Amino acid sequence: MLLRVDTDPVPRRHLIYVPDLSVHVFPRGINGGAIVRDDEDRGHLLHAIVKSARKYGTEINAFSVMTTHYHLVVTPTSEVALENTMQSIGISHTRYFNGKYRRTGTLWNERYGGAPLDTERYWYNCLRYVDLNAFRAHIVTAPEDWQWCSYPFHAFGAPCEFLSPHPLYIRLGATAKGRQEAYRALCAVPLTDAEIDEQLHPPRIGVFQVPAGT
Numbered sequence: 001m002l003l004r005v006d007t008d009p010v011p012r013r014h015l016i017y018v019p020d021l022s023v024h025v026f027p028r029g030i031n032g033g034a035i036v037r038d039d040e041d042r043g044h045l046l047h048a049i050v051k052s053a054r055k056y057g058t059e060i061n062a063f064s065v066m067t068t069h070y071h072l073v074v075t076p077t078s079e080v081a082l083e084n085t086m087q088s089i090g091i092s093h094t095r096y097f098n099g100k101y102r103r104t105g106t107l108w109n110e111r112y113g114g115a116p117l118d119t120e121r122y123w124y125n126c127l128r129y130v131d132l133n134a135f136r137a138h139i140v141t142a143p144e145d146w147q148w149c150s151y152p153f154h155a156f157g158a159p160c161e162f163l164s165p166h167p168l169y170i171r172l173g174a175t176a177k178g179r180q181e182a183y184r185a186l187c188a189v190p191l192t193d194a195e196i197d198e199q200l201h202p203p204r205i206g207v208f209q210v211p212a213g214t
Contacts, residue, residue, distance in 0.1 A: 017079040022061060022117040022166065024126050024202065025086060028069040028109050035093070035107055036067060041100070042148050045070065045093050050162045052088035057081040059164040064133040064149035071130040073117070075166070082114070115202035122198070123168050127154070128187055129199040143187065155184045 029035040036042045042065050049072065053060050058081045062073035076082035094107040117123040131151035135143040143151045152158035154169060157180055172186075173179035191199075 017076060017082075018116075019077075020075065022073055022075045022123060023082060024115045024117055024130070024199075025072045025074060025082070026069055026113055027086070027090065030106055030109055032068055033107075034067050035069065035097070036065065037101070041097065044096050045089075046148070048089045048092040048096075052085045052092065053162070056084040056088065058085040060162055061164055061166040061169070062127050062130045062150040062154070063163075064130045064146075066133060066137070066148075071133060073123075073126060073130055073166070075164070113202065120168060123166075124186065125191060125195050126199060127166075127169070128191060129196065131155075132187060132191075151187070155180055155187065 027035075036045055045065055046063070049060070049063065049070075052058075053074065057077040059075040059077065060072060061075060062071075064071045074082060074085070076085070090108055097107055098104060115126075117126055131149055131154060132143050134140050134146035134149060135151075140146045143149075144156060150160065150163055153160040153163055157176055169179065169183070172182040
């Protein structure tokens with residue numbers, strides 16, 4: 001698990017790692033601005049996510065790329081895996097975006113949050129929240145129509161070579177078809193307002209710093 005431990009005179013957040021615990025991370029553009037403007041940008045961001053996760057040992061369990069933010073459900077494999085992964089993504093995509101659109105400065109909010117998924121209920125709700133993000137925002141009329149998320153993989157078995165099926169997803173059924181059917185049924189039940197609020201305002205036990213100027 002990622003926990004906050006304040007030890008400095010000026011509180012600074014440190015990360016504590018617990019093996020096999022997933023984390024929901026959700027970096028957002030500075031001042032609510034766009035982090036992608038077209039599919040080329042989405043492709044670059046996703047490439048940066050995958051490359052950084054592989055380099056630093058972070059398993060990707062789910063993802064959704066939106067216009068002003070993105071979501072990942074990840075399982076870090078070491079104490080420094082997630083922090084290094086997120087820093088690498090931020091630097092890589094900022095350089096690309098600034099170069100393409102002739103801008104300067106940071107692309108991201110100064111801090112971005114990470115919520116440990118420490119119960120089964122919270123994990124399943126988070127997976128649904130992430131996979132249905134574009135559908136819930138009325139960007140698409142069916143969740144499987146958004147290619148920039150992991151719903152097609154979880155619900156229909158669409159190929160995605162970089163995703164690592166989480167043990168709780170695998171538990172949904174004895175076969176791939178059974179898991180997909182169970183997941184579609186799970187997603188057919190809308191999240192309640194309270195469950196959505198829990199995802200929008202999670203306890204920020206882990207908070208990560210994106211270096212200024214990246």
